[in-house]
Amino acid sequence: MxxxxxxxxxxxxxxxxxxxxxxxxxxxxxxxxxxxxxxxxxxxxxxxxxxxxxxxxxxxxxRLAGTSLADLVETGHVGLDDARSTLVDALAELAGNGALPAARTLPVMDESAPLYEGSEDFSNALADVAERRLARFRRTLDSAVEELDKKVVALRARLHEVDSRRRSVIHGDLIPGNILIGEARTPTAVLDWGFFTTEGDPAFDGAVAASLFDMYGDGALNTELDLYAQLEDRLGYERETLLVYRAAYSLITANAYDAGGNDGHFAWCVGALNRPDVVDALLA
Structure with missing residues (x-):
C-alpha cells in the first residue's frame, strides 16, 4: 500500500x-x-x-467516480465472466491509444532511475532490470528457482523475439481493485499507476493483468489461462508471448515486497518461474 x-x-x-x-x-x-x-x-x-x-x-x-471492480465481484453485483471481460476491455483501451513517451520517465518498483535510462529498447530495458534484480536477490532466488541462470540468459533473447514492437502506456498493476465501474457497468476510471507503469509492448500489460486478476484463489491458474485465451482471441496476443512476459514479471518483482522471499508474492512468482508452460515458452 x-x-x-x-x-x-x-x-x-x-x-x-x-x-x-x-x-x-x-x-x-x-x-x-x-x-x-x-x-x-x-x-x-x-x-x-x-x-x-x-x-x-x-x-x-x-476524486474519481465509481465502485471498484473488485468490490462489485465480491458483493455479487458483477459475475466473474463479466469482470474478466471488463478487464480485457480496459486493456484494449490502453493498448489502442498508442505510445506515451512521458511514461518512459518513470522508474518501476523501487528502482531509482527510469526503466529506459540504460536502453531505448523495451525488451532490453526489461532484461536489464531483471538482471539487476537477480544480482540484488540472487541468494533468495537461487534456492527457489530451478535452473535460474539458464532462465535468465534465455530471458533476454526471448524478450527480444516476442516483442511486437507496438508501443502503448503500460499500467503494470491493473488489478480489479484499480478499475472503477459506473452505473452503466463500464470502466469510469483506472487508478494507482506507478508501481510498474512504463511504455512498452501492450502484451506485457495483458500478461501481467491476467496473472494478477486472481493470484491466490483455488481457481487462480484457470482464471489466468482463461484470460490468456481472451487476450489471444480479442487482442491477437500470442500465448508464447504472454508466458514469456509472465516469466519476466515474475523474476523482476519476486522480491518487491520482501527481500528474503518470505511472502506470498515471492512464492507466487517462483511458482510461475517453475511452471511447465512458462518454462517451455522461456526455454523454447
Whole structure:
C-alpha cells in the first residue's frame, strides 16, 4: 500500500504517502498530465497539489467516480465472466491509444532511475532490470528457482523475439481493485499507476493483468489461462508471448515486497518461474 487516502469533499481526496519523495510525486504529476491528454474513455488520477506535512508528502487529487471492480465481484453485483471481460476491455483501451513517451520517465518498483535510462529498447530495458534484480536477490532466488541462470540468459533473447514492437502506456498493476465501474457497468476510471507503469509492448500489460486478476484463489491458474485465451482471441496476443512476459514479471518483482522471499508474492512468482508452460515458452 502506497499511502492512506481521505475524502475532502465531493471532488477531492488527500493522499498521505508513506515513502514517496516530492521529486517522485512531481514526476508522477507530469505523467498524469500527459496521460490526461490522451483519448481514454475513462478518467485517470490528477494531482492538483503537493505538500510536505510532518515529514511526509501529501497530495491533493481529483476524486474519481465509481465502485471498484473488485468490490462489485465480491458483493455479487458483477459475475466473474463479466469482470474478466471488463478487464480485457480496459486493456484494449490502453493498448489502442498508442505510445506515451512521458511514461518512459518513470522508474518501476523501487528502482531509482527510469526503466529506459540504460536502453531505448523495451525488451532490453526489461532484461536489464531483471538482471539487476537477480544480482540484488540472487541468494533468495537461487534456492527457489530451478535452473535460474539458464532462465535468465534465455530471458533476454526471448524478450527480444516476442516483442511486437507496438508501443502503448503500460499500467503494470491493473488489478480489479484499480478499475472503477459506473452505473452503466463500464470502466469510469483506472487508478494507482506507478508501481510498474512504463511504455512498452501492450502484451506485457495483458500478461501481467491476467496473472494478477486472481493470484491466490483455488481457481487462480484457470482464471489466468482463461484470460490468456481472451487476450489471444480479442487482442491477437500470442500465448508464447504472454508466458514469456509472465516469466519476466515474475523474476523482476519476486522480491518487491520482501527481500528474503518470505511472502506470498515471492512464492507466487517462483511458482510461475517453475511452471511447465512458462518454462517451455522461456526455454523454447
Amino acid at each position: 502506497e499511502g492512506a487516502v481521505y475524502a475532502i469533499g465531493r471532488n477531492r481526496i488527500a493522499k498521505i504517502w508513506f515513502d514517496e519523495s516530492e521529486a517522485s510525486l512531481q514526476r508522477l504529476r507530469r505523467f498524469y498530465n500527459a496521460l490526461a491528454a490522451t483519448s481514454f474513455r475513462f478518467e485517470i488520477p490528477r494531482i492538483h497539489e503537493i505538500h510536505r506535512v510532518e515529514g511526509r508528502c501529501v497530495t491533493i487529487e481529483q
